[in-house]
Amino acid sequence: MMKGIEQEISRGRRAFIKKVLGGTIAGSLLLVIPAGAMELDRIPEQIPGMRKEKGPFITGRKFAFIVDITRCIGCGSCCVADKNEYKVPDGNYRTWVERYVIDDHDNVYVDSPNGGLDGYQEPRRDLPHPVRDTFFVPKLCNMCEHPSCVQVCPVGATFQTEDGFVLIDYKRCVGCGYCVQACPYSVRFINPETKTADKCTWCYHRVRKGLLPACVNVCPVQARKFGDLNDHGSEVYKILHQPHVISVLKPDMGNKPSLHYVGLRREVV
Amino acid sequence: MSPEHGAAVATALTNYVFPNDLHVHWSLMIVLYPYITGIVAGAFIVSSLYHVFHIKSLKPVSRYALVFALAFLAFATAPLLNHLGHPERAMNMMLTPSPTSAMAGFGYIYSAYAVVLILEILFIYRPTLVALKKKARGGMKLLYGILTMGSDNLSPEALRVDHKITAFLAAIGIPMACTLHGYVGFIFGGVKANPMWATPLMPVIFLLSASVSGIAGIILSYVVIRRYTNKPIDMNCVRTLIKFLWGCFILDFVFEMLELFSHAYMATHHWEALRDLYLGPLYWSFIVAQVGIFSVIPFIALGILSLVKLSDKIVMKWGSVLSAMILIQVLLMRWNVVIGGQLMSKSERGHAVFHPGFFTKEGIVVSIIIMTLPVVFLWLLSKVFPFWLDDDPAVERQST
Ligand code: SF4
Ligand code: SF4
Numbered sequence: 001m002m003k004g005i006e007q008e009i010s011r012g013r014r015a016f017i018k019k020v021l022g023g024t025i026a027g028s029l030l031l032v033i034p035a036g037a038m039e040l041d042r043i044p045e046q047i048p049g050m051r052k053e054k055g056p057f058i059t060g061r062k063f064a065f066i067v068d069i070t071r072c073i074g075c076g077s078c079c080v081a082d083k084n085e086y087k088v089p090d091g092n093y094r095t096w097v098e099r100y101v102i103d104d105h106d107n108v109y110v111d112s113p114n115g116g117l118d119g120y121q122e123p124r125r126d127l128p129h130p131v132r133d134t135f136f137v138p139k140l141c142n143m144c145e146h147p148s149c150v151q152v153c154p155v156g157a158t159f160q161t162e163d164g165f166v167l168i169d170y171k172r173c174v175g176c177g178y179c180v181q182a183c184p185y186s187v188r189f190i191n192p193e194t195k196t197a198d199k200c201t202w203c204y205h206r207v208r209k210g211l212l213p214a215c216v217n218v219c220p221v222q223a224r225k226f227g228d229l230n231d232h233g234s235e236v237y238k239i240l241h242q243p244h245v246i247s248v249l250k251p252d253m254g255n256k257p258s259l260h261y262v263g264l265r266r267e268v269v
Numbered sequence: 270m271s272p273e274h275g276a277a278v279a280t281a282l283t284n285y286v287f288p289n290d291l292h293v294h295w296s297l298m299i300v301l302y303p304y305i306t307g308i309v310a311g312a313f314i315v316s317s318l319y320h321v322f323h324i325k326s327l328k329p330v331s332r333y334a335l336v337f338a339l340a341f342l343a344f345a346t347a348p349l350l351n352h353l354g355h356p357e358r359a360m361n362m363m364l365t366p367s368p369t370s371a372m373a374g375f376g377y378i379y380s381a382y383a384v385v386l387i388l389e390i391l392f393i394y395r396p397t398l399v400a401l402k403k404k405a406r407g408g409m410k411l412l413y414g415i416l417t418m419g420s421d422n423l424s425p426e427a428l429r430v431d432h433k434i435t436a437f438l439a440a441i442g443i444p445m446a447c448t449l450h451g452y453v454g455f456i457f458g459g460v461k462a463n464p465m466w467a468t469p470l471m472p473v474i475f476l477l478s479a480s481v482s483g484i485a486g487i488i489l490s491y492v493v494i495r496r497y498t499n500k501p502i503d504m505n506c507v508r509t510l511i512k513f514l515w516g517c518f519i520l521d522f523v524f525e526m527l528e529l530f531s532h533a534y535m536a537t538h539h540w541e542a543l544r545d546l547y548l549g550p551l552y553w554s555f556i557v558a559q560v561g562i563f564s565v566i567p568f569i570a571l572g573i574l575s576l577v578k579l580s581d582k583i584v585m586k587w588g589s590v591l592s593a594m595i596l597i598q599v600l601l602m603r604w605n606v607v608i609g610g611q612l613m614s615k616s617e618r619g620h621a622v623f624h625p626g627f628f629t630k631e632g633i634v635v636s637i638i639i640m641t642l643p644v645v646f647l648w649l650l651s652k653v654f655p656f657w658l659d660d661d662p663a664v665e666r667q668s669t
Binding site: 153 | 283291294295353355358369370372459614617
């Protein structure tokens with residue numbers, strides 16, 4: 001009886017993920033059409049007031065990214081959207097989704113085959129004990145307030161903007177890889193095509209035009225949220241100012257991430 | 270897995286490596302870089318022992334050590350440039366350095382040190398160069414003319430000034446050599462994200478291993494070159510060098526072990542991952558090779574050579590063998606720190622593996638070529654700067 005129910009649930013979940021995956025891949029393809037290629041004003045502004053900004057940098061805003069791991073279903077849509085947006089070379093990841101499985105012996109198993117790009121369509125079958133708990137954790141640049149990558153870059157190619165983004169000037173980067181070593185979260189890589197450092201930018205080019213990051217847009221369950229903390233009406237402001245279980249990754253590194261996790265578990269590194 | 274980096278996941282059930290950590294970005298080139306700068310710093314220290322601390326028995330190698338340092342210094346940046354994704358932008362490090370970067374100072378420290386070393390050589394060799402210039406003709410005469418900086422004045426007064434200058438250069442050269450290599454250690458020691466590197470002991474260990482590799486390089490090359498050219502070997506000098514080698518190696522080895530011991534003793538949440546690293550992918554290169562064979566054996570044997578009265582033949586033979594072992598020990602140490610440190614994923618749940626390519630851009634063949642270049646350059650330098658006092662035309666007149 002119990003077995004039957006379990007099977008039913010897992011079949012349902014698989015079908016759901018498949019549907020979501022199909023749907024959002026189509027969705028994300030739409031979103032990767034460069035914003036400039038379309039008439040920008042025909043696309044509704046997703047971050048209020050952004051298009052009124054004049055200078056090259058955004059001013060008077062404090063952006064935050066929130067990942068709700070209690071919502072993530074591990075469909076991998078965000079990873080697909082990201083790969084399409086940036087043509088990320090295979091084997092390198094600007095964002096990825098990890099799967100955590102905890103068994104009844106308290107062993108923690110983590111995997112992220114192909115960075116979760118294919119979605120988690122099958123449960124892990126290689127574990128010796130019954131599973132007690134499982135969840136997914138999307139990872140991306142933490143946009144640290146005290147970024148180690150900026151600190152170590154010898155030529156200032158990695159820099160922090162006034163609005164708190166940490167970006168790379170691909171024309172200055174010498175490709176030394178020091179920042180790759182220094183980032184505590186391993187979100188950086190040396191792009192084998194450009195031979196420079198590369199990483200998630202929270203889609204600065206989209207944000208600048210009032211659009212949400214590509215991954216936020218495609219997430220079917222709104223596990224990824226992005227917004228301006230100076231806008232007290234924004235969802236991120238509300239979440240961070242309500243009694244949620246919220247934490248950041250590796251707080252003892254002292255990097256002060258602007259990426260927050262709702263429902264973060266102690267097993268997550 | 271990316272074939273060009275040769276990294277793959279070690280397949281344990283609980284092994285989880287962050288997807289981007291599968292690439293080992295700092296490859297063999299970054300193993301060679303501290304290795305070469307270490308040899309430079311160490312060789313300079315040998316020369317300073319004579320020029321500044323007046324260890325008279327080291328006179329036979331005091332000038333040679335400087336030229337030896339220069340030969341390696343000339344290629345210290347070669348592995349770095351080969352490693353950079355955009356070497357054509359390398360000068361940006363000096364033109365637009367970022368003051369917070371532990372790497373940005375390298376260009377300055379390296380250049381300043383190069384200037385001091387070259388000046389030191391030119392002043393110490395000036396009487397020799399003047400004498401050689403008189404004998405030389407054609408291109409060599411021109412070269413010696415440039416190297417003597419246009420001054421043939423060898424009056425006692427001029428030589429006294431030379432001597433003052435060299436003493437001053439040697440004196441500021443010591444802190445600079447120490448800075449150069451302590452600093453290289455800090456490039457690693459300052460990476461807080463990597464628990465294997467992030468220890469204040471790192472600069473100390475790098476500096477000590479630098480001294481050790483420099484002294485060992487001098488002993489080995491001195492004995493080999495003198496034997497090969499059928500010239501007598503000054504055993505007093507070799508014995509003194511062996512004593513210094515032993516002394517420095519005691520400190521070096523003890524600090525290396527202390528570092529490991531304090532990780533193990535404090536057993537923070539990093540220790541489990543570090544232990545798995547030492548006992549896993551680094552078992553052969555660290556525990557067996559670096560510690561077991563190439564540290565313990567020289568550690569004991571150098572002690573015996575230094576303390577027991579042994580025949581010249583034995584001291585010479587074993588001194589060279591042990592120096593070669595020490596050079597390997599230091600290379601292994603660089604490998605274990607640079608590559609080993611990157612094998613441990615920042616997930617602290619697993620480690621990648623790394624096999625260097627053979628013919629790749631940063632592979633074994635290129636590494637061998639880069640390590641051969643200083644030796645070839647040293648040979649070229651020997652045509653200009655006589656290494657030894659016994660083939661120096663100016664040696665009678667020289668006061669240094
Ligand atoms: S997560 Fe890494 S790459 Fe992103 S800002 Fe922080 S240190 Fe830099
Ligand atoms: S790889 Fe580029 S961005 Fe990273 S530290 Fe080096 S120069 Fe800076």
